[in-house]
Amino acid sequence: MKKLSFLFALFILLTAFTCEDEPLEGDFQNENSNNNATLVGTWSLIDFNADITSESSFGGIDFVVDFTAEMVEADYELVFAESDYTVSGDYELQVSTTFEGETTSYSDAYTNVNGSGTYSTNGNIMTVDGSFVEFDFEDMPMEVDQGEQMAEFSLSADGQTLTFFQDIVQTENGGGANVTVSTVATSVWQKVE
Template sequence: MKKILALFCLFTLLTAFTCEDEPLDDGIDSGSNTSDTNVALIGSWDLTDFSVILETSTEFNGESFTSNIDIQSTEEDYVLTFTESSFTTNGSYSYDTNIVFNGETTQSEPYTLENVSGSGTYYTSGNLMTVDGSFYEFEYEGMDQSILDEEQTGTFEISEDGQTLTFYQEETISQTDPVTGTVTSSATNSTSVWTKQ
């Protein structure tokens, strides 16, 4: 159970870059990778903080289950480097998880991921960044993480002084399993903050 929960929490963290609807800085230019936005992105950024809150409810055979997962970084040694049209990542980070299932705290665990790396290409349009590749690539107990390699679009903001990069996500998903009739709804709210080297 611990390993499955760790993988679930990690997957939740990694989806922090798949956001689409947060209004941000109006001064960010739209367009290709030659825009002022991309010039401001070029260089290396140190991860300084991330947090993810995932609230899930499931209904199955008349029973309701709820869970809340709160993930907060505790140590960050992770670098994201942008060129004009590509990026690489590397380093390690630690985070705590607090999990509440049906109103009761079931587990609170610290996790550390080391030797994490990623690479890919990207382009921007306004405050949206579309990534082809993954900000994170790793192997977790032999499990395939290829789902994280799909094209993703995220919302971002660069501070006025150009020294802070922030990614946001607020997303709600509801799914019904046609075979079992299980209805699952989840709401994710996450943020990651990076400072320019």
């Protein structure tokens, strides 16, 4: 029954996790962020992590699943043009899932990854249609930075480090299930000269 409950909670997590992300609220200033020209070029992934918590209720039964993914190593690049981008390379993630006090962990390598999409900026908010980083859990895609959505970003003072932040809470109700998915994800990229 415990494994069935876990699989049901995972199913709820995967079916409820949509990408209608909202930007963080706050008074963030980045004088370079209104100009896509500051982003144009090649960026190398140096750090990535995501923490996802799914709180589900179905038929009077509550489920909480914690999911984390951290970059172990990467040879992975993001190339921005004026309004579109490509990603390519390899990366390895350490993935952990915790359900009812039991944690499952494993490493997962992604090789010859290729992707593309479009983007636009408004202040320190980037709207992206596509995916920067993807990963799977037991052959099921877990989409972070996937589809059209918004994320806060910042450039270091010297313009050599680009950091993306997402702090999203999504709630879905339907079919007798209530699901709240909280996602905190960060990726850090270094400019390639």
